[in-house]
Structures are given as C-alpha cells and as structure tokens.
Amino acid sequence: MTKVIKVMALGSLLAASALYGVSTAACVGCHGANFEKKAMGISKVVKDMSKEDIVKALKGYKDGSYGGAMKGLMKGQVASLSDADIDSIASSIKGGSAKAPDKTEAPAKAEAKVVDINAKVADKARLDKEDLGNKKVVDETVLGLRKTSLFEENVKPNDGKFNRPAPGASARFERAYVNAPPMIPHSVDGLLPITKENNQCLGCHMPDVAKGVGATPIPPSHFTNYRPETVLKDGELVKEGKKVGLKADIGNTSDIKIAKAKKLNHLYQGRFNCSQCHAPQANVDTAVGNTFKPDGLTGDLKTSSNLADIINDGVK
Numbered sequence: 001m002t003k004v005i006k007v008m009a010l011g012s013l014l015a016a017s018a019l020y021g022v023s024t025a026a027c028v029g030c031h032g033a034n035f036e037k038k039a040m041g042i043s044k045v046v047k048d049m050s051k052e053d054i055v056k057a058l059k060g061y062k063d064g065s066y067g068g069a070m071k072g073l074m075k076g077q078v079a080s081l082s083d084a085d086i087d088s089i090a091s092s093i094k095g096g097s098a099k100a101p102d103k104t105e106a107p108a109k110a111e112a113k114v115v116d117i118n119a120k121v122a123d124k125a126r127l128d129k130e131d132l133g134n135k136k137v138v139d140e141t142v143l144g145l146r147k148t149s150l151f152e153e154n155v156k157p158n159d160g161k162f163n164r165p166a167p168g169a170s171a172r173f174e175r176a177y178v179n180a181p182p183m184i185p186h187s188v189d190g191l192l193p194i195t196k197e198n199n200q201c202l203g204c205h206m207p208d209v210a211k212g213v214g215a216t217p218i219p220p221s222h223f224t225n226y227r228p229e230t231v232l233k234d235g236e237l238v239k240e241g242k243k244v245g246l247k248a249d250i251g252n253t254s255d256i257k258i259a260k261a262k263k264l265n266h267l268y269q270g271r272f273n274c275s276q277c278h279a280p281q282a283n284v285d286t287a288v289g290n291t292f293k294p295d296g297l298t299g300d301l302k303t304s305s306n307l308a309d310i311i312n313d314g315v316k
Contacts, residue, residue, distance in 0.1 A: 027089075031043070031046050034047055035047040035093055039203060044057075046093060047093065050094075051090045051091065051093075051094045054089070054090040054093060054094070055086055055087060055090045058078050058081065058086045058089065058090070059083070059086060061074040061075050061077075061078050062075065062078045062079060062081065062086075067190075068190070071189070071190050075166035075167070075168075075169070077167070077168050077213065079166065079168060079169045113171040113172070114171065114172050114173070114174050114302060114303055115171050115172065115173050115174060115185070116173075116174045117173050117174065117176075117183065117281065118174075118176065118290050118292075121286045121288075121289050121290040122289065122290050122291070123289070126289045127289045127291060130142075130288060130289050145287040145288065146287075147287070158284050159284075160282030160283065160284040161282060161283050161284075162187070162188070162280050162281070162282050162283075163187070163283060164184075164185065164186050164187045164188075164280065164281065164283075165185075165186055165187065166186060166187050167186040167187065167191075167204060167215075168186070168204075168213060168214060168215070169186070170185040170186040170187075171185060172185055172216065172303055173185050173281070174297075174302045174303065175297065175301070175302060175303065176292075176294065177292075177294035177295075177297060178294060178295070178296050178297055178301050178306075179301075179305050179306065179307045179310075181277035181278050182216060182278060182303070183278065183279060183280075183281050184275075184278050184279060184280040184281065185281070186280075187280075188275075188280045192275055193275070194272070194273055194274060194275055196272075199272060199274065201274045202218075202267070205217060205218050206218060206267075216303070216304075218267065218271075219304070219305045219307065219308065220263075220308040221271075221305065221307045221308040221311070222267060222268060222271040223263065223264050223265070223266070223267060223268060224261050224262065224263050224264065224268060224308060225261065225262040225264060225268050225270075226261050226311065227270070228240045228260075229241075229260070236248070240260060261311070
C-alpha cells in the first residue's frame with residue numbers, strides 16, 4: 001500500500017510539473033519523489049523550503065552566487081533553465097500556480113558532442129618533429145619529459161588548471177581505447193574526495209537517473225561481482241571450487257574464467273571509488289605526442305562500454 005501511495009505521489013508531482021511546462025523528473029533521483037530527501041545526504045530538504053527560497057537557490061546556482069558542496073553539481077543542472085522554468089519548478093514543488101513559460105524563448109538544446117582528446121597530440125606535424133630517430137643530432141634537452149638540461153635547473157611543475165565546465169554543461173571525451181575508463185569531462189569542484197559516506201557521482205550517473213540528466217550511466221559491469229569465490233580449504237587455496245597451484249586444477253589465477261559472475265541490484269563496492277579509474281582532465285599540453293592507435297574504437301564504443309559482454313574473451 002505504501003509503495004502504491006509513493007507511486008501515486010510521484011505521478012502527481014510529474015503531472016503537475018508538466019502543466020507548468022518543465023519537468024522535475026530528473027530531480028527525484030537525488031531529492032526524492034516528494035523532495036523529502038537531502039541530496040547526497042548534505043543538501044537542504046527542498047519540500048521544507050518556501051517557493052521564494054527555491055527560486056533564489058536555483059537562480060543562485062545558475063549564476064554561481066549560491067551553494068556549498070552542491071554548487072558544482074547543481075550549476076550544470078540549471079544552466080539551461082530560464083527564469084520562467086525556474087519559477088515553474090518551484091511552483092510544481094510547492095503545489096502552487098504558475099504561468100507556463102513561453103517555449104519560443106526556451107534556449108535550443110545543444111547537440112551532444114564527443115571530444116577526441118588525442119587529436120592534437122597525434123598531429124602528424126608534431127609527431128614528425130618529435131621523431132628523434134630521424135634526427136642526426138639530438139640535444140639533451142629533448143631526451144626527457146621535462147624538456148630541459150640533464151641538470152634540471154629551474155624546473156617547475158606544470159601549472160595545470162582543472163577549469164572544466166560544470167556537470168551537465170560539458171561535452172564527453174572519446175575513450176582512449178575500447179572499454180577504457182572514460183575521463184571526467186566536467187568540473188569536480190565540490191564533488192571530490194569520495195568517501196564511504198558521500199559519493200556525489202552516484203547522484204547523476206546511476207542508470208535510473210542518468211538519462212534524465214544527460215549523464216553517462218554506470219555500466220552493468222559496475223553492478224557485478226567478478227571476484228572468484230576464494231577459500232582456504234585443508235591448507236590449500238581454492239578459487240571457484242578449484243585448487244590453485246603448479247600441480248593443482250589451476251596453474252595460474254589468471255586462467256580463471258569468470259563463469260559465476262554475481263549480478264547485484266546495487267553498485268559493487270569495488271567500483272565505489274570512481275576517481276580511482278575516472279580522472280578529471282587539466283588544460284595542459286602533453287609533454288610528448290601520442291602515436292597509439294586503438295583497434296576497434298568505432299561507433300558506440302567511443303562513448304560506451306561492452307565489457308560485461310566480453311569479460312571472458314581470451315580466457316581459455
């Protein structure tokens with residue numbers, strides 16, 4: 001009965017927001033069906049705020065004058081909203097009335113773009129210039145990544161700036177190779193570090209929310225436990241029911257076929273620390289050119305993963 005009531009409440013909320021010309025569907029993943037939750041466990045409870053405070057907060061997120069830890073995340077969510085949209089959202093949350101915004105004034109939605117971050121570093125002219133094998137004389141200042149003498153005098157760290165667009169306002173980066181962990185294309189201000197109590201990445205990238213906010217959904221592989229069941233039995237190491245050792249069932253642990261992958265209804269803990277593999281990008285020039293050319297990086301594989309489907313490829 002409780003579940004039915006919640007579904008009815010959510011349906012009423014989304015229906016109301018549709019009347020005002022803007023949907024709050026993308027909000028419920030973090031804020032709850034009735035805006036009763038603290039987003040990421042740290043925001044205000046929106047249903048307890050007045051309409052005026054909601055409008056002020058959304059406009060403040062948009063112009064950068066409002067917000068703490070949620071500032072970077074929310075700026076991308078409200079970047080395309082007009083004042084009329086913001087008023088409609090606040091009205092739908094509080095159940096008031098509002099004049100539907102003039103859709104002729106709504107900003108055009110930009111087409112999703114994918115950026116090849118290797119385009120400049122794989123430039124032929126640059127690669128020819130850096131090809132030391134074709135030079136008769138090689139100066140010591142081109143031997144290392146620091147591009148200085150071997151004495152490394154007056155060497156300073158690269159002044160990299162991570163001034164990327166806000167979440168929701170950036171173009172995705174093309175993957176470096178098939179199933180490479182995608183790089184983070186947006187600002188991570190206020191989103192890092194990830195702790196066991198707080199992972200703000202999940203607020204936009206969980207599959208049930210990602211489509212509504214235009215984010216890349218977390219793939220099925222992250223909801224799967226691929227670790228072989230490992231026990232110590234009678235003094236011997238046993239993985240997936242097979243003994244491990246030079247004269248045992250399995251000579252090398254890398255020969256274990258993941259036949260008993262355990263699919264979960266929640267994010268696997270080993271994938272919780274997103275920034276362990278997914279890293280933000282600094283606006284710096286690379287020290288050397290890139291001659292790497294990935295095989296098979298075409299079509300959807302430039303922006304998505306099929307790892308869960310090919311996890312056992314190459315394993316006998």
